[in-house]
Amino acid sequence: MNIPHPRLHQPPALSVHGLRAGYPTDTGRAVVPVLHGIDLTVEAGTVLAVLGPSGCGKTTLLRAVAGLLPAIEGSIEIAGEVMTDGAHSRPPERRRIGLVPQDAALFPHRTVAQNIEFGLRSRRARPLSVAARRERVDAMTALVGLSDLRHRRPHQLSGGQRQRVALARALAPEPALVLLDEPFAALDSALRADLRAEVLEILASVGATALLVTHDQDEALSSTARVVVLRDGVVAQDASPTDLYQRPADPWVARFVGESVVLPGVSNGATAVCALGAVPTSLPAGAVTVVLRPEQIGLEPVAVRTDSTDPIVGPHGTVTGSQYFGHDTLYRVRIAGSAVTVLSRAPGPQVHQVGDQVAIRRVGRAVTFPA
């Protein structure tokens, strides 16, 4: 007998369809759309990253989901209940949403415990007794590892600790959805990576559902099982981190998500010829764009013999720059006989010097797009 998994019968924690939203003009007579028909879903108990460059509409999306900005068109459902459907809009306090903003936004005159408790006071559905509230605050301070600091005020905390209080405050009323708006952006990079891992573990440990907004590609790729890439208020791609990186929807996504080598090419219907030679393609004959990742470009030293006039066989070039990152080295190589420069990433320390002649070896499949 098949026993159905309970999650299979659960509606998505968030489902957004055809969402258009924007801001009034200065005269207030019209609304300038920023989101142009967004579709996305977040399954219960998962975290979805929304990744996009500055100004693409990430915060606008969060504000619309939270009910802080009216929709021009489209629908928003949270846990199967309609929040916005064009005709109606449920107010923010009745959406069961927890918000973790970039700057924590804690009350400066309240302690850690009082800040967390504040989230519980505003809950409408099931008012809690004083004892139950205290118990919940204790559980939340323990969850984020701040039990010892519960009597401190925000100015007595580090940036990372303040963000953990904000997370505890958001989780305290058991929201249907947590919205994280660039929650690690103000922290330095080492702390950011640690806190990110910790926050994701906390969210998973309580089975929370979350939308994580970020403009940081590494953060999006490393944090969640699914990423929605926004570009100019439109979903450019909705995919797993692996698909996003290995099978970007278009050259723009390829350039935006990780470093890329983007070359013009010409397809004959089976192979596309570019500055790095011929790559397989299924695109019809004509102009194409060939995309590779720097780690797909291998370099080998070429011994240049001054007494030889034999041409070097295969793609080759000259190293024009290198950056050492500890775990790997990124080279810039100008391809011989062209003005094209490609990036090559190799593990370990620098082995090629600026000015070296190198043979270029392609590893793995290139992705091709119509030009």
Ligand SMILES: Nc1ncnc2c1ncn2[C@@H]1O[C@H](COP(=O)(O)OP(=O)(O)OP(=O)(O)O)[C@@H](O)[C@H]1O
């Ligand atoms: N209150 C506002 N009134 C008018 N336009 C606004 C308002 N807030 C944002 N915008 C505009 O909406 C667009 C999207 O802004 P939004 O803040 O959603 O982008 P974002 O992707 O979150 O950017 P960032 O990563 O820089 O925070 C931008 O062009 C911005 O100028």
